[in-house]
Amino acid sequence: MSLDTASPTARRHGSNAGQPLTRRDGLLKVTGRATYAADNHPDGMLYAVTAISRIARGRVTALDVGAARAHAGVVEVLTPANRPPLAHDPDEKMPPFGFRVEVLQDDTVRYVGQPIALVVAETLEAATEAAALLDPQYEIADARTDRSNGDRFGLAAVGIGAPPRTVHGDLAAGLAAATHVTEAEYETPAQYHNAMEPHAVVAEWHGDRVTLDMPNQAMALSCAAYGAYFDIPAENVLIRSPFLGGGFGSKAILNGPQILAILAARMLKRPVKLVLTRTQMYGPVGHRGHTWQKLRIGTDAQGRLTALHHHALCATSSFDEFIEPAANASLPLYDSPAILVEHEGLRLDIGTPGPMRAPGEASGSAALEVAMDEAAVACGMDPLEFRLANYAETEPGTGRPFSSKALRECYLEGAKRFGWAGRPLEPRQMRDENGFLVGWGMGTAVFHCPHFPAEARATLRADGTALVETAGADMGQGAWTALAQIAAEALGLDPDQVEFHSGISTLPDGGIAGGSGHTASAGLALNNAGEDAIAKLAAIATADPASPLFGAGNIGVVARSGRLHRIDDEGRSESYVDILARAGQAEVIGTAKAARDPAIAEAHAMFSHGAVFAEVKVDPDLGQIRATRLVGAFAAGRVINPRLVRSQYFGGMIWGTSFALHEEAVTDRRTGRIMNADLAEYHVPVNADVPSLDAILIEEDDPYVNPLGIKGVGEIGITGTVGAIANAVWHATGVRVRRFPVRIEDLLIARA
């Protein structure tokens, strides 16, 4: 399946990279014709439903498989007793990113929500009801659910292979030199991605080849991993992921339920569809782990940092490690002669956490930015002035230059747009016309710039149009549009002359859509493939005596508007159509593999930056908190499509609002059960919760981050925003809340 992204030109405008084109997939998405995984329905398809554990730790001692099998329409019930073998041990990690998975390997229960059986039936209704008839019996062990009863352990790595501990300078000396030390602990809860599209797969086998319709953020890696589980070559796995209904990190890594559905399809020799229920997404598909973070900030009499210490205790599962690299958020931002960041693990009876939008930076920045606000108060300084006084001109600790850093401009432009000047230092100084307490807070945003190896192909066709291809993922960032713009620019064509194919694993590897690195990574591959195609076309033209470009090989040509022009004489040019026609060629194909230059990466610190300013209003009697206004100013290198970039910033700022005021998985400490595993009780912002949003795109020219100068925009909006809102709550009320989300009762209890 290729993605038809042709949309009427009338609804789009602009013609090149840098232009605010509307989305190429917009027409499909507003008409219901965009096909998500669960929309597929091959002939003869069966429905699979997992039964899940209701206890956090122990064993399943009995399942009433007979009752489930007897239900009309049921075809098979998979349990540990009859589950066919897998070629990869699910209790072993799958390099490079694969976690251990729960696929009915035994009767052990390791968390609430773990699959304990898979029911396959002719209809969804039959499978659902039969799964409920299994009536599991358990041997229950005490669940480890909190800091008080979890097992602490030391770490080899945090996040994906990041160091768990980093030291710059002498922390003890820095603390001793301080005139004031701000010290506090901050708690961030477990959060669940809750992409609107539940995890789904439609699996269909043909011999030893399998076709998987599934939302997927990392197709090439997934093909290899499924190949290993099912003992087939990676190229026998075809993944089709033309649209993802949100990913946020949860659709990059294999999980148990999807593997079981694929296994059932092979066993039963019929296509199988599995779609998790919303509740089933609270367990086997990752989450943002709970953290407890201690910060110590030493400051001198001038309000300069003398020491920064960030310790994070991070929850993970009993059987695998994903450690939110929260404390690392304190490394790149503020200038301090001494910095120590360190992490510790905490084993609980929960599903394994995983990367969730801005993993590490979101939780870590939440704590750091509140701590910096507290330190500013201790120094009697305005929070913005305090951050400017501690501005890092080079990377703290290492002294490496930043590849680019327009953070100062972000601070100043954001403050100006927000109207920050004149903010009273003391809290509880401002009221609105209705008597609500008004507070203003700010935070710094930061996110690193990863770059994944990627490949692409660009085909210039005889009619002067082009086909560009890479196996990328559009989960809402607007990749289809921005990547097509990049390719069009490299090819010297209008985006409407460029057909863009993506979202299927048979295309050149588009790398991972994660870490806010997809546009840069896949974009560079597309750019280079386009340039390769143009170079080949130029070689044809400049060697052809009949071409006006004959002999221009050493001088060079430039591609623009479907023509090659001599660089030294733009009047001498020829169209792609004419060049190919005379050469009798139907097409020229350019290819590229692109990756970051390791020498440049080693020599520079690469980050996107931003500043977020927040206003909240608090009901003085009820404690009800409303975020009313957010202004973010972000510098993230070259902007390919400002319309889409602004939407990414808005989305991030809304996630930040959610982190600060809404979302939290609440665990029953006795049972380990998440008490709000649905969208009614797990609060994410609805339209009425969202403040007025303003995002300022600060210009930034980055010659080092990659040849296109593109940084990432998808995750940075969360960072900074969380702290800005929490700090604004303090400024409105004088109450410092150090546990997220900030709740009404925190304010009422503090007041009482």
Next chain:
Amino acid sequence: MSLSISLTINGQARTVVLDDPRVTLLDLLRERLDLPGTKKGCDRGQCGACTVLVDGRRINSCLSLAASLDGTEVTTIEGLAEGEALHPVQAAFIAHDGFQCGYCTPGQIMSAVGLIKEGHANGDPERIRELMSGNICRCGAYQGITEAILEAQKASTEANRRDAA
């Protein structure tokens, strides 16, 4: 058992033999009538992704048993455009970037069409935000959604005025 119902879906009269009384309108559309444009996000009436119009009113199709809909008129996202001409709400969602991943979009758009029909929120963004709060967008495209509805509502009011004149 089987049960037969007659209903109109996107202007087309259909007689549907239900193989199971437990089938919701959402699963009828998606799994049996090849109309997967309507999306399932929670199956509990909590997210709004499955919003369709029944007799002109917006409802959560996941909470509606198909067997109870005999004689009704159902409009889904697939039935909104007139041929290639988009409904004004659809066009406004594109122009205002009122979506990212697109999964909640059919529900948002059907809810917006229902809202405009209800006539409650003329030109008031705060009311629109409140009345659209049954439709969750995890990507956070709310600002664009609100702007799109304001524009479509204005266009619809002007069209009505022209019709009346």
